[in-house]
Amino acid sequence: MSAPGPFLVIPATLWTVAAAASLIAAIALSVRTKRRGAAPDVWNPFGAGFPVTAMAAITGYAVAVVATDRFYPRTAAFSVLWPAMAAVALAHVAGRRARGWPQWATAAFAAVGAGLYGALPI
Numbered sequence: 001m002s003a004p005g006p007f008l009v010i011p012a013t014l015w016t017v018a019a020a021a022s023l024i025a026a027i028a029l030s031v032r033t034k035r036r037g038a039a040p041d042v043w044n045p046f047g048a049g050f051p052v053t054a055m056a057a058i059t060g061y062a063v064a065v066v067a068t069d070r071f072y073p074r075t076a077a078f079s080v081l082w083p084a085m086a087a088v089a090l091a092h093v094a095g096r097r098a099r100g101w102p103q104w105a106t107a108a109f110a111a112v113g114a115g116l117y118g119a120l121p122i
Contacts (some may be wrong), residue, residue, distance in 0.1 A: 004120055012116040019086030019113060026089035029096065043092045044087045049103060053091075053110045057084040060111030064118030075117075083113030 004012075026043040033041050057080045067097045087110035095101040 009117055012120055015113050015116055021084055021094050022090035023048065025093045043089060045088055047088060049091060049106060050084065050088055052103060053087045053106050054084040055105035057110040057114035060115035061118040064081050064115040070121060079117035080114050083110045086113060
């Protein structure tokens with residue numbers, strides 16, 4: 001197994017930091033919303049946009065696996081589920097500020113993350 005180059009590690013690290021920050025923010029905002037008693041705006045990781053986002057993550061992962069000829073069944077679920085959930089969290093956090101958050105941006109974030117994880121030799 002060869003070591004990944006910096007052109008793959010740096011974007012994967014930046015994507016992971018953005019995903020983790022959006023996940024933490026979504027959880028914190030949901031807790032704060034629940035404490036106030038207004039439950040309709042609580043983050044649900046498997047909400048209405050999750051199927052589309054999951055399909056985008058699966059597609060991004062499949063493209064990366066085909067391009068690099070690396071498929072590891074033990075990491076496939078993580079490489080798809082984590083980007084999809086992080087993208088839904090990002091959509092929730094960004095949607096609170098800008099009500100016009102497009103679904104394609106959520107799907108693109110999930111596809112890029114899954115593609116990066118699929119290309120990494122984890």
